[in-house]
Amino acid sequence: MIKTTGVRxxxxxxxxxxxxxxxxxxxxxxxxxxxxxxxxxxxxxxRISNGEPNYYFGAKAAAEAVADAGLTAADIGxxxxxxxxxxxxxxxxxxxxQRELGVTGCPAIDINCACSGFVYGVxxxxxxxxxxxxxxxxxVATEELSKFTDYSDRSTCILFGDAAAAVVxxxxxxxxxxxxxxxxxxxxxxxxxxxxxxxxxxxxESFTYEMDMPEPHGHFLLQDGKEVYKFATNALPTAxxxxxxxxxxxxxxxxxxxxxxxxxxxxxxxxxxxxxxMDKMVLNIAEYGNTSSASIPNAFYDGVRSGRIKRGDKxxxxxxxxxxxxxxxxxxx
Ligand code: COA
Numbered sequence: 001m002i003k004t005t006g007v008r009x010x011x012x013x014x015x016x017x018x019x020x021x022x023x024x025x026x027x028x029x030x031x032x033x034x035x036x037x038x039x040x041x042x043x044x045x046x047r048i049s050n051g052e053p054n055y056y057f058g059a060k061a062a063a064e065a066v067a068d069a070g071l072t073a074a075d076i077g078x079x080x081x082x083x084x085x086x087x088x089x090x091x092x093x094x095x096x097x098q099r100e101l102g103v104t105g106c107p108a109i110d111i112n113c114a115c116s117g118f119v120y121g122v123x124x125x126x127x128x129x130x131x132x133x134x135x136x137x138x139x140v141a142t143e144e145l146s147k148f149t150d151y152s153d154r155s156t157c158i159l160f161g162d163a164a165a166a167v168v169x170x171x172x173x174x175x176x177x178x179x180x181x182x183x184x185x186x187x188x189x190x191x192x193x194x195x196x197x198x199x200x201x202x203x204x205e206s207f208t209y210e211m212d213m214p215e216p217h218g219h220f221l222l223q224d225g226k227e228v229y230k231f232a233t234n235a236l237p238t239a240x241x242x243x244x245x246x247x248x249x250x251x252x253x254x255x256x257x258x259x260x261x262x263x264x265x266x267x268x269x270x271x272x273x274x275x276x277x278m279d280k281m282v283l284n285i286a287e288y289g290n291t292s293s294a295s296i297p298n299a300f301y302d303g304v305r306s307g308r309i310k311r312g313d314k315x316x317x318x319x320x321x322x323x324x325x326x327x328x329x330x331x332x333x
Contacts, residue, residue, distance in 0.1 A: 001176060001247060001248055001249050001253075002176075002178070002246075002247055002248045003174045003175055003176060004174075004175070004176075004177050004178075005130045005171065005172075005173050005174075005175075005177070006126060006171075006172050006175040006176065006177025006331055006332070007122070007125070007126045007129060007169040007170065007171065007172055007175075007177065007331060008169065008170050008171075008172040008175070009167050009168070009169060009331075009333060010068075010069040010070075010071075010136075010168050010169070010170055011064075011065040011066060011067070011068035011069025011070070011071070011167065011168035012064075012065055012068055012165070012166070012167055012168075012297070012300065012301050012304055012305075013060070013061040013062060013063065013064025013065030013066070013067075013068060013165065013166045013167075013301070014061050014064065014163070014164065014165040014166070014297070014298055014301040015056075015057040015058075015059075015060030015061040015064070015163075015164045015165075016047040016057065016162070016163045016164070016288070016298075017047040017048055017049045017050060017052065017057065017162050017163075018047070018050065019047060019048045019049070019050050020045050020046075020047060020048075021045065021046050021047075021048050021161075022034075022044065022045050023037045023038065023043070023044060023045070023158070026154075026157065026158050029151055029152075029157075030151070030152065030153075030154035030157060030158075031154055032154045032158060037158050040263075040265070041158065041159060041263045041264065041265070041285075041289075042263065042264025042265070042283075042285050042286055043158065043159065043263075043285055043286060043289045043290075044286045044287065045286070045287055045288075045289070046160065046161025046162070046288060046289035046291075047161050047162055047163060047288060048146045048161060048162055049144050049146055049162045053087045053096075053144075054083065054085055054086065054087050054093060054142050054143065054144040054147075054162075054164075055087055055093050055096035055097055055100065055142065056100075057142050057144075057162070057163065057164035058081060058083070058093060058096075058097045058140045058141075058142030058164045058166070059096070059097045059100030059101060060164065061140060061142065061164040061165050061166040061297075062079075062097050062100075062101060062138055062140045062166045063100075063101060064166070065138065065140075065166040065167055065168045066101070066138065066168055068168070069136070069168040071136060071168065073098075073101035073102060073103040074103050075135070075136050076101075076103070076106055076136050076137070076138045076168070077106050077128075077133070077134025077135055077136055077137060078106055078107050078108075078109075078125065078128050078134050078136075078137040078138065079094045079097060079098055079106060079107070079108040079109070079137075079138045079140065080094065080109055080110075080111060080121045080124060080125055080137065080138070080139045080140070081093040081094035081097055081108070081109070081110045081111070081121075081140045081141075081142065082110075082111050082112075082113065082117025082118050082120065082121045082139070082140070082141040082142075082293035082294075083110060083112065083117065083141070083142050083143055083293060084112050084113075084114045084117065084143065084193075084292055084293065084322065085143050085144045085145060085147050085148065085292070086110060086112075089195075089196075092108060092109065092110040093110050093140075093142060094108035094109050094110050094140070095108045097140055097142075106134075111124070113183075113293070113319075113321075113322075113323060113325040113327075114191065114292055114293065114321035114322030114323055114325060115260045115262065115290070115292045115293055115295065115319050115320060115321025115322065115325075116181070116260070116293070116319035116320060116321055116323070116325035116326055116327050117141055117292070117293030117319070118139065118141040118165075118293045118294070118296045118297050118317065118319060119179075119181065119239075119296065119317050119318065119319040119327040119328060119329050120181055120319075120325070120327060121139040121141065121293075122139055122167070122169065122179075122317065122329050123179040123181055123327065123329055125137035125139050125169050126169065126177065126179070126329075129169060129170065129171040130171060132171070135170060135171075136168055136169065136170050137168070137169045137170075138166060138167075138168055138169075139166065139167050139169065139297075140164065140165075140166040141164065141165055141166070141292075141293035141294040141296070141297050142163075142164035142165075142293075142294060143162060143163060143164070143291050143292040143293055143294045144162045145160035145161065145162060145221075145290070145291065145292055146160065146161070146162050148193040148219055148220055148221045149220070149221060150217065150218075150220035150221065153220070155223070155225055156221060156223050156225075158289075159262070159263075159289060159290045160221075160289055160290050160291070160292075161288050161289035161290065161291050162291060163288055163291035163294040163295070163298050164294050164298075165294050165296075165297030165298040165300070165301050166297060167297055167300075175331070175332050176247055176249075176314060176330060176331060176332040177247070177329075177330065177331050177332075178243050178244070178246035178247035178329070178330045179243060179246075179327065179328070179329045179330075180239055180242035180243040180246060180327055180328050181325075181326075181327035182239070182325070182326055182327060183323050183324065183325045183326070184231075184323070184324045184325075184326075185323065185324075187227070187231055187323070187324035188213065188323065188324070189212070189213050189214050189224070190223065190224045190227040190228050190231065190324065191221070191222075191223050191224075191228055191321065191322035191323075191324070192213055192214055192216075192221070192222050192322070193219060193220065193221040193222070194216035194218075194219055195219075228324075229263070229266065231320065231324055232262060232263070232266045232270075232320050233266055233269045233270060233273075235320040235324070235326035236259060236260075236266065236267070236270035236318055236320055236326070237270045237273040237274045238326070239318050239319075239320065239326045239327050239328035240254075240257065240270075240274055240276075240316055240318050240328050241274065242328065243316060243318075243327075243328035243329060243330045244316070244330060246330075247330045249314065249330070251274045251275070251276050251316075252274075252275060252276055252277075253314060254276065254280060254314050254315065254316050254330070255280070255309070255310075255313035255314050255315060256280055256281075256282050256303060256308070256309050256313055256314075256315045256316070257271075257276060257280050257281050257282065257315070257316045257318060258282045258296050258299050258300045258303065258315060258316065258317050258318070259281060259282075259283075259296070259299075259318050259319075260290075260295050260296055260318065260319040260320055260321065261283065261284065261285035261288065261289070261290060261291070261295040261296075261298075261299055262285075262290045262295075262320070262321070263285075263290070264283070264285060264286075267281055267283065267285075282299050282300065282302070282303040282308065282309065283299060284298065284299045284302045285299075292321065293319070296317050296318075296319055300315075300317070304333075309333055310333070311333055312332060312333065313332070313333045314330065314331075314332055314333075315330070315331060315332075315333050316328055316329065316330045317329045317331075
């Protein structure tokens with residue numbers, strides 16, 4: 001095991017909408033049923049925004065993480081917000097969260113790596129911390145996937161929910177830390193939700209540009225479920241194996257793996273490939289569904305609060321999703 005300059009997670013927070021949508025609720029709007037959804041995905045319920053903006057949950061999760069760390073928002077030197085469902089093109093979600101926290105000054109930036117956003121965010125924060133420019137970094141992952149979910153498409157709508165979760169990080173020397181982040185843009189068409197089109201008064205309307213992407217259906221998310229499934233069952237074990245190799249540990253030495261909560265079957269397949277017992281997988285997908293970048297810190301929050309994850313445990317966060325992006329971080333909690 002290699003010891004290096006890493007991070008200490010000094011606080012955790014979470015905020016989710018109150019509205020709960022069960023599999024039976026979905027059976028009322030599309031042709032589906034609890035048995036199909038449970039067997040194919042492991043999902044039972046999700047939380048759905050009742051109209052509160054995405055930053056509202058992000059800021060609540062952030063405030064809890066800051067308080068849990070025994071800090072005030074003024075102590076935070078950097079805010080990174082992972083989201084693919086921001087409320088505005090500008091301002092960033094991170095700036096809105098900073099405003100809700102009642103502070104000014106520290107840099108605030110959004111990153112969009114879809115479901116890998118939290119892993120990328122922790123990796124980036126660690127690099128800022130290692131430079132010594134800042135003492136504490138806040139990484140918030142907040143998502144309202146309900147904004148671009150097509151509730152007439154039974155193969156996607158049953159998967160997604162809304163949630164936010166956050167961690168406060170500080171630099172820690174002589175500790176276990178490694179990261180592996182990667183992307184495969186050739187898979188961009190497999191998970192896509194369209195932003196605004198290029199419309200302006202100077203355009204030559206006869207000119208068209210072929211984007212080589214799926215035909216957008218409004219702003220709704222389009223998914224090639226089978227391609228994403230294939231990608232995910234390789235990306236998850238690849239990312240864990242690479243991050244472990246960099247840290248000179250074997251995946252079975254990990255005390256807990258906190259995977260992106262996309263589908264229980266993806267996680268089971270990956271666990272088999274890694275020769276890691278399912279007992280080590282920290283899951284709350286049944287309760288929250290797939291909440292993109294928020295799913296890893298949300299499951300981590302439950303793991304920590306329930307006592308399942310303890311100080312000193314070797315943990316691995318592993319994400320995969322739109323982009324296509326994937327990545328893992330190994331650290332000592
Ligand atoms: N309820 C009932 N039947 C459904 C259904 C639903 N919610 N969704 C799809 N079906 C049907 C299909 O129409 C199909 O019917 P047909 O055989 O009559 O055509 C049948 O179930 C099988 O569909 P298929 O797409 O082969 O199912 P699947 O086992 O591949 O499961 C997913 C579909 C979406 C659950 C699965 O592909 C998946 O999890 N992919 C990865 C998605 C993901 O993780 N996305 C986020 C990544 S970050």
